[in-house]
Amino acid sequence: MLLRRTGVVxxxxxVSKSNYGLATRLCHPKGKGKGDPYNASSPVLYQTATFELPxxxxxxxxxxxRSGNPTRQQLETQMADLEGAHRSFAFTSGMAALAVAxxxxxxxxxxxxxxxxxxxxxxxxxxxAPASGVAVSNVDMCDREAVRRAIxxxxxxxxxxxxxNPRMQIxxxxxxxxxxxxxxxxxxxxxxxxxxxxxxxxxxxxDISMTSATKFISxxxxxxxxxxxxxxEELAKKVYFLQNAEGAGLSPFDCWLCLRGLKTxxxxxxxxxxxxxxxxxxxxxxxxxxxxxxxxxxxxxxxALHARQAAGGGSLLSFETGNVDLSRALSEHLKLFKVTVSFxxxxxxxxxxxxxxxxxxxxxxRQARGLPDDLxxxxxxxxxxKDLIEDLxxxxxxxxxxxxxxxxxxxxxxx
Ligand SMILES: *Cc1c(COP(=O)(O)O)cnc(C)c1O
Numbered sequence: 001m002l003l004r005r006t007g008v009v010x011x012x013x014x015v016s017k018s019n020y021g022l023a024t025r026l027c028h029p030k031g032k033g034k035g036d037p038y039n040a041s042s043p044v045l046y047q048t049a050t051f052e053l054p055x056x057x058x059x060x061x062x063x064x065x066r067s068g069n070p071t072r073q074q075l076e077t078q079m080a081d082l083e084g085a086h087r088s089f090a091f092t093s094g095m096a097a098l099a100v101a102x103x104x105x106x107x108x109x110x111x112x113x114x115x116x117x118x119x120x121x122x123x124x125x126x127x128x129a130p131a132s133g134v135a136v137s138n139v140d141m142c143d144r145e146a147v148r149r150a151i152x153x154x155x156x157x158x159x160x161x162x163x164x165n166p167r168m169q170i171x172x173x174x175x176x177x178x179x180x181x182x183x184x185x186x187x188x189x190x191x192x193x194x195x196x197x198x199x200x201x202x203x204x205x206x207d208i209s210m211t212s213a214t215k216f217i218s219x220x221x222x223x224x225x226x227x228x229x230x231x232x233e234e235l236a237k238k239v240y241f242l243q244n245a246e247g248a249g250l251s252p253f254d255c256w257l258c259l260r261g262l263k264t265x266x267x268x269x270x271x272x273x274x275x276x277x278x279x280x281x282x283x284x285x286x287x288x289x290x291x292x293x294x295x296x297x298x299x300x301x302x303x304a305l306h307a308r309q310a311a312g313g314g315s316l317l318s319f320e321t322g323n324v325d326l327s328r329a330l331s332e333h334l335k336l337f338k339v340t341v342s343f344x345x346x347x348x349x350x351x352x353x354x355x356x357x358x359x360x361x362x363x364x365x366r367q368a369r370g371l372p373d374d375l376x377x378x379x380x381x382x383x384x385x386k387d388l389i390e391d392l393x394x395x396x397x398x399x400x401x402x403x404x405x406x407x408x409x410x411x412x413x414x415x
Contacts, residue, residue, distance in 0.1 A: 105134050141171040189204075207230065216269055
């Protein structure tokens with residue numbers, strides 16, 4: 001406004017963002033209000049399928065929303081800025097985005113991925129990829145030599161998750177990206193758990209970063225969406241072609257919801273992370289808990305590696321009790337934690353992955369991959385830390401008594 005009064009007309013899109021931190025860039029988004037004659041403070045929602053053209057022989061910047069829409073373009077521009085990408089693309093869900101990434105591999109090609117991956121990804125790669133003539137190898141991606149051995153001359157894509165879901169294993173992203181590149185393959189990280197606030201795969205040398213915007217970007221469990229961010233013009237062309245040809249681009253209103261979510265994403269993620277660390281420390285001390293998996297705990301076997309490639313432990317943890325009945329009772333006695341799949345919402349969530357998000361992985365495969373049925377996954381929301389810890393305390397006490405487990409009296413449950 002000040003600048004406007006002094007006669008210097010400039011849109012926020014022309015402000016150099018290089019020195020601003022992520023939280024600042026989220027509140028002052030790149031490309032905001034482009035072409036809006038009224039300077040609306042909130043993004044303009046272009047809820048339209050078609051755009052009138054200047055004439056039958058002339059095209060406009062936009063003609064049909066499947067091919068492009070200004071609200072989607074604003075979300076994609078902002079995501080590209082956050083991810084340090086050449087270009088980003090918004091799809092109707094994380095899986096729709098991942099399906100497009102999978103289709104970058106031609107028939108006869110090969111994908112190397114992890115053995116502790118998101119359930120939907122596991123289903124896509126196990127059941128859909130083979131039908132299009134693409135082979136998939138699942139390996140322990142924490143073992144770099146195993147990845148090296150799995151890469152063949154046909155490998156076109158190396159597909160990582162770090163931390164992995166739900167066991168929170170850490171993969172050496174930069175080392176594997178280099179390995180993929182020297183084998184002539186592209187590399188991708190499914191960055192849904194960290195989002196660009198905590199981890200930026202393109203800066204670590206990857207070609208594609210994927211984020212399920214259903215999680216932290218929307219942040220309020222009110223939309224499904226997925227973003228692919230690519231490092232090169234060549235990949236951007238291929239992904240844009242598929243977005244338009246297959247029609248899974250995100251609808252204008254869902255883009256608008258994501259744009260609203262982005263404004264508070266950094267704030268939410270910092271608070272969720274603080275809550276998650278508090279819960280991890282509490283669980284680690286509890287005698288009924290066998291093992292806590294959380295990337296932000298110094299006891300995590302790959303804590304140092306994670307700290308090198310990411311800016312935080314995030315807000316997702318899992319733990320083992322060694323007893324399915326105890327895990328189930330605990331989950332059901334929690335009052336503030338909703339029994340829900342997904343994560344990254346304002347409210348805390350609890351799930352038993354083997355019976356929920358990862359149920360699509362056959363039981364034998366889950367067992368072979370070391371995914372125990374008693375694993376409990378917690379997603380921290382933005383509630384008050386003390387309420388979450390007290391809720392865990394009461395639920396754990398009830399669950400222990402339900403299954404006849406005596407918790408030693410005087411156990412220091414509180415930090
Ligand atoms: C949720 C999730 C997906 C899928 O995203 P949707 O938006 O649910 O389709 C993919 N990968 C990971 C790691 C996820 O957590």
